[in-house]
């Protein structure tokens with residue numbers, strides 16, 4: 001048998017505990033939706049967790065008075081603090097929070113993160129030290145730190161595995177480097193994966209168990225939640241949809257191939273097209289916010305075109321995975337309706353009707369904080385590898 005029953009129960013038990021640690025209080029129904037497990041399985045496992053004293057139950061305060069009140073569950077959590085760090089391409093942000101994920105302090109420094117891994121890691125450690133200093137929280141109180149990195153991380157070696165996607169970090173082992181600088185337990189994940197985790201536990205995708213988060217920024221990456229779990233792939237390189245061929249013989253991409261999705265669509269490319277159309281823009285593409293611009297029909301068309309290209313690649317991904325929701329984040333997501341409509345148009349054209357009729361396309365609910373919230377969520381989940 002592929003899955004002996006006790007192994008399956010252990011996996012389900014872990015999925016429920018993780019889901020509860022990531023976001024609570026939660027009803028049994030919410031846990032079932034988020035983990036993709038049957039309500040009867042959730043009920044049985046929760047009974048065991050209550051008996052073991054790992055979770056506690058309390059009546060819902062917002063019950064409207066109809067039917068049986070659905071009581072809510074919370075994990076028993078230890079005292080102490082958690083740290084989340086988000087390495088962007090042009091900034092580092094960090095958050096210090098309680099084990100219940102209540103934010104104590106938050107900070108951000110602008111930095112060319114790609115240029116030097118050593119410098120970026122030093123700056124991150126300084127930022128965390130500053131948060132602890134400002135709040136008087138002793139370093140020893142931090143139980144766990146989780147950090148998001150904008151590149152693929154080899155799951156076996158822990159090294160940044162691409163010399164082209166995050167050049168200044170190739171071969172670096174961020175977990176060891178941050179452990180040396182911060183002490184305590186450190187977890188590392190790809191930034192789009194963490195944003196997917198955040199949207200699934202606290203944002204747009206709370207009621208689904210299968211979603212794809214798309215980070216449309218300087219590059220295009222995706223994070224996957226499948227059957228209620230963060231999916232990294234066998235070697236940690238899942239979701240690199242930015243390097244899908246979309247234009248035969250097109251522009252040279254930073255990965256060495258020609259005509260990749262992100263050589264056609266990125267915040268920099270949209271900025272270049274808007275500039276060529278004579279629209280008033282900020283000096284740097286990273287400061288571009290599209291929401292004020294898309295009232296202009298030329299800008300709306302450029303943004304919708306970008307959406308259609310992203311949607312072309314997402315159609316293939318949807319045909320393969322059948323997710324319930326696509327959550328669009330990153331600076332390009334400020335393109336709002338024209339961007340989402342462009343994506344939907346491609347889905348209608350290129351995805352199977354059974355999929356394009358059902359899959360929901362939403363903007364990120366957490367915006368630029370999705371990666372940071374995801375890092376904190378991961379730090380709250382002890383048993384995540």
Ligand SMILES: [Zn+2]
Pocket residue numbers: 242243244253254255256257260
């Ligand atoms: Zn490429």
